[in-house]
């Protein structure tokens with residue numbers, strides 16, 4: 001485990017980067033008040049079959065509508081919109 005520390009840290013940093021840009025795009029779609037519509041990481045992008053409805057990236061096996069990065073980003077944005085801290089759990093479990 002110790003010998004793979006740098007590899008794990010790089011994976012975590014990449015994962016956080018993927019969630020962060022999606023959350024930044026989704027955050028801009030949250031109105032100051034009222035209902036929040038479906039959040040999308042790439043709102044204008046066409047969606048191909050088998051791809052995430054939010055970002056358009058190919059979906060891994062087992063994901064039906066949104067990729068894990070988009071789910072985590074949406075949870076992060078919605079929790080912040082409700083005034084809740086993001087906490088350790090952000091829709092990943």
Ligand SMILES: [Zn+2]
Pocket residue numbers: 041052053054055056057066067068069070071
């Ligand atoms: Zn996605």
